[in-house]
Amino acid sequence: MHETAIVEGLMRILEEQAAQHRVTRILSVTVKVGRLRAVEPQQLIACFEMFAEGTVAECARLVIDSMPVRARCKACKMEFEVPRFRFECPGCAGGDVAVIQGQELYIESFEAGSG
Amino acid sequence: MCDNCGCSITDANRHLVENDRHTIQVLEDLLHENDQQADHNRSHFDELGIFAVNIMSGPGSGKTSLLEATIHALPPGLRLAVIEGDLETENDAERIRRHGVPAVQITTGMACHLDAHMVHKALDQINLKAVDILFIENVGNLVCPASFDIGQHSNVLLLSVTEGDDKPAKYPVMVRAADQMLITKIDLLPYIEEFSVDRARAAVRDIRSDLPVTEVSAKTGHGLEPWLEWLTAMSAMRRTMARRQRRSHDYVARQAR
Numbered sequence: 001m002h003e004t005a006i007v008e009g010l011m012r013i014l015e016e017q018a019a020q021h022r023v024t025r026i027l028s029v030t031v032k033v034g035r036l037r038a039v040e041p042q043q044l045i046a047c048f049e050m051f052a053e054g055t056v057a058e059c060a061r062l063v064i065d066s067m068p069v070r071a072r073c074k075a076c077k078m079e080f081e082v083p084r085f086r087f088e089c090p091g092c093a094g095g096d097v098a099v100i101q102g103q104e105l106y107i108e109s110f111e112a113g114s115g
Numbered sequence: 116m117c118d119n120c121g122c123s124i125t126d127a128n129r130h131l132v133e134n135d136r137h138t139i140q141v142l143e144d145l146l147h148e149n150d151q152q153a154d155h156n157r158s159h160f161d162e163l164g165i166f167a168v169n170i171m172s173g174p175g176s177g178k179t180s181l182l183e184a185t186i187h188a189l190p191p192g193l194r195l196a197v198i199e200g201d202l203e204t205e206n207d208a209e210r211i212r213r214h215g216v217p218a219v220q221i222t223t224g225m226a227c228h229l230d231a232h233m234v235h236k237a238l239d240q241i242n243l244k245a246v247d248i249l250f251i252e253n254v255g256n257l258v259c260p261a262s263f264d265i266g267q268h269s270n271v272l273l274l275s276v277t278e279g280d281d282k283p284a285k286y287p288v289m290v291r292a293a294d295q296m297l298i299t300k301i302d303l304l305p306y307i308e309e310f311s312v313d314r315a316r317a318a319v320r321d322i323r324s325d326l327p328v329t330e331v332s333a334k335t336g337h338g339l340e341p342w343l344e345w346l347t348a349m350s351a352m353r354r355t356m357a358r359r360q361r362r363s364h365d366y367v368a369r370q371a372r
């Protein structure tokens with residue numbers, strides 16, 4: 001359940017941002033989550049609903065933008081999506097690859113409104 | 116009306132209250148606070164030339180037994196300390212202390228992983244000036260610990276032969292995070308015909324082709340040499356780097372005078 005720690009971080013950011021921008025109601029929140037972060041979307045949403053209660057983000061919708069894993073082959077420079085954690089270059093079958101996407105774990109934006 | 120909290124926004128009427136909605140871009144890391152603390156921990160280690168190793172595995176893979184065997188097998192000059200992470204009990208720290216090595220137990224309560232703040236608090240209880248290698252034994256869990264930087268230099272992943280050779284394929288994120296992998300309890304291999312070392316290695320290779328994998332037995336000491344050599348070399352490198360850093364600080368300070 002590392003999702004609780006992640007949502008704690010999210011709530012801290014939201015409350016800071018809401019105060020800074022004088023926002024009284026948050027309608028939705030978009031987070032980018034890479035597949036390499038092993039975050040379970042349903043757990044993240046359940047935690048968020050629980051933590052948001054009684055805050056400016058109460059009843060806000062959590063939108064999880066799940067980022068597939070992408071890698072670049074160090075040998076032939078080909079970029080490809082990594083299927084099911086099989087880190088093998090489809091071009092040259094090389095295994096020495098650099099991850100270029102899939103490690104994301106950040107809040108992209110939130111929608112504010114009055115209500 | 117929202118039945119859960121009475122906030123009165125539903126998908127049907129959401130548009131009515133959202134006329135003045137506007138989007139605010141943030142782009143902040145959700146684990147920012149933890150990562151900052153982890154960098155702080157790492158700067159303590161770097162300054163003092165300590166090699167910090169995060170040891171991760173499922174429960175019961177033999178993390179503490181490996182540490183006990185390692186304590187006895189490492190060259191005597193190296194000064195060790197251990198931080199133990201568990202949900203409850205002091206058992207593991209007590210096991211380490213019996214070998215004359217300082218150990219601090221972190222009991223996380225409900226948390227399934229160590230975070231950088233917990234580790235920092237534990238550092239207060241260790242005389243870091245008298246440490247060359249700090250082992251941080253994470254909570255037994257193959258998912259959560261991989262997400263939390265605690266200030267370590269290297270991640271070591273243990274897989275015991277009793278767990279099954281498809282574990283790497285089932286927990287790929289952990290394998291990606293590792294810098295070293297040890298297949299432990301290799302002395303039990305003759306009794307566990309279901310476990311194939313080749314299959315386990317192939318599963319690792321698919322996920323991370325350059326991950327060094329070593330078969331070891333903490334009980335018999337079999338196969339520990341590469342692991343001990345790696346620790347010794349990494350520790351020597353950390354000490355050299357710290358010396359160089361100190362020298363350049365001294366130089367800058369002298370020039371400023």
